[in-house]
Amino acid sequence: MPLEPLEQSRYLGTPLPGPKSAALMQRKQAFVSPGVGTTMPVFAARAAGGIVEDVDGNRFIDLGSGIAVTTVGSSAPRVVEAVRAQVADFTHTCFMITPYESYVQVAEALARLTPGDHEKRSALFNSGSEAVENAVKIARSHTGRDAVVVFDHAYHGRTNLTMAMTAKVAPYKHGFGPFAGEVYRAPMSYPSRDGLSGPEAARRALAQIETQVGAANLAALVIEPIQGEGGFIVPAPGFLAALADWCTANGVVFVADEVQSGFGRTGTWFAVEQENVVPDVVVSAKGIAGGLPLSAVTGRAEIMDAVHPGGLGGTYGGNPLACAAALAVIETIEADGLLGRAQEIETLVLGRLRDLKDPRIGDIRGRGAMLAAEFVDPATGEPDGALAKAVAAYAHAQGVITLTCGTWGNVIRFLPPLSISDELLSEGLDVIVAALKEI
Numbered sequence: 001m002p003l004e005p006l007e008q009s010r011y012l013g014t015p016l017p018g019p020k021s022a023a024l025m026q027r028k029q030a031f032v033s034p035g036v037g038t039t040m041p042v043f044a045a046r047a048a049g050g051i052v053e054d055v056d057g058n059r060f061i062d063l064g065s066g067i068a069v070t071t072v073g074s075s076a077p078r079v080v081e082a083v084r085a086q087v088a089d090f091t092h093t094c095f096m097i098t099p100y101e102s103y104v105q106v107a108e109a110l111a112r113l114t115p116g117d118h119e120k121r122s123a124l125f126n127s128g129s130e131a132v133e134n135a136v137k138i139a140r141s142h143t144g145r146d147a148v149v150v151f152d153h154a155y156h157g158r159t160n161l162t163m164a165m166t167a168k169v170a171p172y173k174h175g176f177g178p179f180a181g182e183v184y185r186a187p188m189s190y191p192s193r194d195g196l197s198g199p200e201a202a203r204r205a206l207a208q209i210e211t212q213v214g215a216a217n218l219a220a221l222v223i224e225p226i227q228g229e230g231g232f233i234v235p236a237p238g239f240l241a242a243l244a245d246w247c248t249a250n251g252v253v254f255v256a257d258e259v260q261s262g263f264g265r266t267g268t269w270f271a272v273e274q275e276n277v278v279p280d281v282v283v284s285a286k287g288i289a290g291g292l293p294l295s296a297v298t299g300r301a302e303i304m305d306a307v308h309p310g311g312l313g314g315t316y317g318g319n320p321l322a323c324a325a326a327l328a329v330i331e332t333i334e335a336d337g338l339l340g341r342a343q344e345i346e347t348l349v350l351g352r353l354r355d356l357k358d359p360r361i362g363d364i365r366g367r368g369a370m371l372a373a374e375f376v377d378p379a380t381g382e383p384d385g386a387l388a389k390a391v392a393a394y395a396h397a398q399g400v401i402t403l404t405c406g407t408w409g410n411v412i413r414f415l416p417p418l419s420i421s422d423e424l425l426s427e428g429l430d431v432i433v434a435a436l437k438e439i
């Protein structure tokens with residue numbers, strides 16, 4: 001633990017970036033690939049609660065959680081203790097060589113926490129992309145079919161297969177082809193833009209899938225129950241259930257990519273629960289281990305058992321430090337009532353955003369602590385990416401970490417750690433309100 005706890009207040013003591021960050025940025029430019037971009041020009045020194053402190057001593061309100069990762073807070077006390085104990089015991093043996101209990105414990109916990117009370121098995125990996133790839137491998141092995149259906153605005157990662165599955169070309173795919181084959185895209189339910197009910201949007205998507213792919217060729221339908229990078233799009237009620245029912249009727253594996261929406265972020269363990277859908281396979285990552293790299297594929301036993309022994313794995317998958325962290329994350333969410341905390345954050349943030357009654361905010365949406373405001377031209381309803389960018393830049397300059405998202409970059413997303421106080425959260429929102437007044 002740091003000797004002094006990180007003070008939970010916003011503080012700007014230097015111009016941004018401060019001198020130490022500026023010097024580090026010069027070294028980054030000299031030695032780090034420019035392909036790896038950064039949202040803010042400040043380098044982190046510490047983070048906890050609702051604050052990130054930079055190397056110059058500036059303190060930022062964290063409305064991003066490192067992209068929905070530090071859901072229980074950065075360096076959450078139980079995570080620190082669990083990792084500290086594990087690092088002293090052993091750092092790695094490779095689960096495929098000499099296994100260890102914590103990996104099995106994580107799989108047991110995932111069987112308990114993911115939707116449905118059927119028999120389940122899990123396999124652990126390092127990143128969200130890697131887990132999505134493995135979910136597709138498993139679905140293909142189980143069904144003996146090739147095709148995969150994904151949706152407009154989807155984000156599934158940056159590896160070759162997951163680039164093919166991701167919708168947006170810039171920055172994720174530009175110049176990086178050729179991409180993996182047998183990936184097909186269907187229209188998403190986007191209530192504020194298409195005006196369709198969930199069942200109507202599902203009929204539209206399924207009609208296209210049946211005519212352009214054919215159920216008999218389809219191994220898996222992969223969908224984010226609430227889309228992340230694509231704009232925090234919450235499909236209309238009944239959309240996911242209709243797709244899941246169709247998958248069941250046609251022997252297609254329904255894969256919920258809960259990498260961003262899972263692990264307590266939306267006020268339930270998994271966002272799909274709020275649509276009363278039980279997926280065949282659930283993919284977890286981001287919030288699962290409090291910042292240590294871990295991801296998981298959890299599926300029906302009969303699907304997971306289709307893969308031949310040795311067909312899944314990887315050197316680091318389910319690393320013991322990451323497994324120890326994940327068990328501590330689960331304990332923290334349960335012991336500290338963090339699902340309820342996510343619901344409180346939803347009430348607070350949505351209330352503030354709705355009170356604004358700003359015609360440039362075309363839609364306010366999300367669940368739990370996964371919330372967003374979509375900016376539009378009030379006259380035409382066209383996406384206003386420039387406004388979202390300006391609001392984010394204003395917030396950054398005022399010491400608030402905010403992220404944008406969306407196919408047109410016109411969405412500000414709110415992903416605070418569940419360890420943030422109401423005071424800090426409100427102060428962060430005050431800055432967003434001030435930005436909208438000023439711009």
Ligand SMILES: *Cc1c(COP(=O)(O)O)cnc(C)c1O
Nearest residue numbers: 127128129155156157228259260
């Ligand atoms: C972030 C993300 C991924 C990719 O995860 P990485 O760990 O960055 O590979 C996949 N799916 C969704 C929904 C995500 O938000």
